[in-house]
Amino acid sequence: MTHALFTKHEDTLKHALAAIESRGYWSPFAEMPSPKVYGESANADGEAAFNAHLGNTFALDQPASGGTVGAEQSPYGIALGVRYPKSTPDELIAAAAAAQRAWREAGPSAWIGVSLEILARLNRASFEIAYSVMHTTGQAFMMAFQAGGPHAQDRALEAVAYAWAELRRVPADAHWEKPQGKNPPLAMHKRYTIVPRGTGLVLGCCTFPTWNGYPGLFADLATGNTVIVKPHPGAILPLAITVRIARDVLREAGFDPNVVTLLATEPNDGALVQDLALRPEIKLIDFTGSTQNGTWLERNAHQAQVYTEKAGVNQIVIDSADDLKAAAKNIAFSLALYSGQMCTAPQNIYVPRDGIRTADGHASFDEVAQAIAASVQKLTGDPARSVELIGAIQNDGVAARIDDARKLGRVLADSQTLQHPTFADARVRTPLVLQLDVADRAKFTQEWFGPISFVIATDSTAQSLDLAGEIAAEHGALTLSVYSTDDKVLDAAHDAAVRGGVALSINLTGGVFVNQSAAFSDFHGTGANPAANAALADPAFVASRFRVVQSRVHVAPKAVPVEAGQTA
Numbered sequence: 001m002t003h004a005l006f007t008k009h010e011d012t013l014k015h016a017l018a019a020i021e022s023r024g025y026w027s028p029f030a031e032m033p034s035p036k037v038y039g040e041s042a043n044a045d046g047e048a049a050f051n052a053h054l055g056n057t058f059a060l061d062q063p064a065s066g067g068t069v070g071a072e073q074s075p076y077g078i079a080l081g082v083r084y085p086k087s088t089p090d091e092l093i094a095a096a097a098a099a100q101r102a103w104r105e106a107g108p109s110a111w112i113g114v115s116l117e118i119l120a121r122l123n124r125a126s127f128e129i130a131y132s133v134m135h136t137t138g139q140a141f142m143m144a145f146q147a148g149g150p151h152a153q154d155r156a157l158e159a160v161a162y163a164w165a166e167l168r169r170v171p172a173d174a175h176w177e178k179p180q181g182k183n184p185p186l187a188m189h190k191r192y193t194i195v196p197r198g199t200g201l202v203l204g205c206c207t208f209p210t211w212n213g214y215p216g217l218f219a220d221l222a223t224g225n226t227v228i229v230k231p232h233p234g235a236i237l238p239l240a241i242t243v244r245i246a247r248d249v250l251r252e253a254g255f256d257p258n259v260v261t262l263l264a265t266e267p268n269d270g271a272l273v274q275d276l277a278l279r280p281e282i283k284l285i286d287f288t289g290s291t292q293n294g295t296w297l298e299r300n301a302h303q304a305q306v307y308t309e310k311a312g313v314n315q316i317v318i319d320s321a322d323d324l325k326a327a328a329k330n331i332a333f334s335l336a337l338y339s340g341q342m343c344t345a346p347q348n349i350y351v352p353r354d355g356i357r358t359a360d361g362h363a364s365f366d367e368v369a370q371a372i373a374a375s376v377q378k379l380t381g382d383p384a385r386s387v388e389l390i391g392a393i394q395n396d397g398v399a400a401r402i403d404d405a406r407k408l409g410r411v412l413a414d415s416q417t418l419q420h421p422t423f424a425d426a427r428v429r430t431p432l433v434l435q436l437d438v439a440d441r442a443k444f445t446q447e448w449f450g451p452i453s454f455v456i457a458t459d460s461t462a463q464s465l466d467l468a469g470e471i472a473a474e475h476g477a478l479t480l481s482v483y484s485t486d487d488k489v490l491d492a493a494h495d496a497a498v499r500g501g502v503a504l505s506i507n508l509t510g511g512v513f514v515n516q517s518a519a520f521s522d523f524h525g526t527g528a529n530p531a532a533n534a535a536l537a538d539p540a541f542v543a544s545r546f547r548v549v550q551s552r553v554h555v556a557p558k559a560v561p562v563e564a565g566q567t568a
């Protein structure tokens with residue numbers, strides 16, 4: 001029987017299914033924090049809900065051994081002081097196992113319906129989540145609202161839609177009948193049961209805890225698995241709110257809320273995470289973070305299906321441009337957005353040392369490099385305005401990396417410390433843009449996470465494209481961008497992207513930026529290079545999260561045997 005929550009949200013699901021087929025724009029969640037959509041008091045209520053968490057213990061009625069954990073620090077310098085119930089892996093694994101049977105037996109329409117109801121509730125909590133994302137990641141408020149709220153919810157819904165698309169391929173039962181000539185047909189009734197893999201582990205990151213965490217969480221839930229959510233110690237609150245809401249929905253729907261639990265930890269929790277990831281009860285792992293940790297999971301957690309998004313070297317190839325100023329402005333925005341702390345942010349910008357063609361004539365390498373640097377400086381020159389774009393630096397490690405990188409090459413645009421107009425102790429730095437040569441390969445073939453980029457002189461566009469494809473294939477990349485007025489160059493760029501297994505953007509000069517990835521249309525990651533072994537989202541992201549167990553029994557045939565000399 002179809003679950004009531006499935007029926008309630010079936011129209012949304014149908015639209016999501018249509019969207020992943022058409023790949024056009026669609027979203028049920030308004031991305032602008034408008035009072036007309038969310039309510040006149042939604043912003044104030046959300047901020048008040050966030051403030052109520054500060055200095056208090058987060059209420060979560062799940063198994064806990066006693067005591068609390070938590071040491072989040074706001075990149076904006078305000079004291080958070082949120083503590084979370086201290087649960088052990090043993091407690092949460094046991095709780096998940098106890099919740100598993102009833103959840104599994106509820107079946108696909110319940111899994112999908114509950115997932116969709118959780119998303120509807122999360123959308124209503126978008127402001128509370130936005131402030132929690134802002135003050136744990138350093139994102140400016142608008143990005144925290146959009147990426148942490150509606151856009152993350154879009155990615156979750158996308159995963160749910162793909163899950164349903166795969167689940168509904170399997171019929172509940174079937175009548176099988178094989179003709180035997182003049183003898184009675186062989187006839188069987190076959191029953192097919194979707195069997196979830198078990199307990200999933202979602203390992204969050206400190207920069208996009210919801211946007212990167214929701215796809216795995218909802219792919220697990222929508223395929224009937226229980227989930228332990230383990231946030232990064234630096235960004236627990238957004239996922240704690242998410243878990244609280246999920247547990248409320250589960251409880252109201254008649255399920256054990258321990259289908260979803262939160263494992264909050266203190267910093268430096270690597271040993272605990274590794275031990276948990278190797279537990280035989282953990283059958284699914286979704287990870288976003290460093291190459292070192294992601295590769296360790298891939299190589300060691302053999303009992304689990306592991307999905308990883310790791311580091312990469314994102315690149316831009318400049319061959320020619322109709323409007324160099326517009327191209328430089330678009331690139332500068334991509335470099336500055338959230339201080340380059342996005343997994344899609346560009347790092348390496350390749351320009352032929354002999355310069356490029358533009359609509360205004362030839363532009364030298366230095367002119368191209370200076371156009372980019374000047375655009376960055378103009379974009380970040382007014383602290384009051386620029387902080388709404390660049391946000392704050394998530395942690396001291398990123399700030400130290402900026403200082404370490406400064407000595408790598410000639411400085412085109414230096415990183416400046418800005419005073420935030422609202423938060424006096426905010427950790428704010430403008431982008432650092434350096435000049436390198438293609439001979440400096442050892443410097444630019446690793447990820448320099450943060451607002452750090454290189455304008456690199458190459459011998460030719462052909463060399464730039466070869467480098468881009470090679471580095472993506474060897475070191476990983478999530479984005480590649482090209483600027484050219486030559487169709488042959490664009491074809492070569494497409495070939496380089498295919499070789500490197502990386503998404504390609506062409507001649508971006510308007511309101512679309514290479515950092516951005518739209519749910520239902522853009523595949524985030526490909527699984528075809530070392531930056532990620534999966535895409536958000538596609539059928540492969542969900543199909544291995546469940547198995548099919550069948551039973552069969554003889555039944556009376558429906559067909560009449562064919563007599564000799566007769567035709568059927």
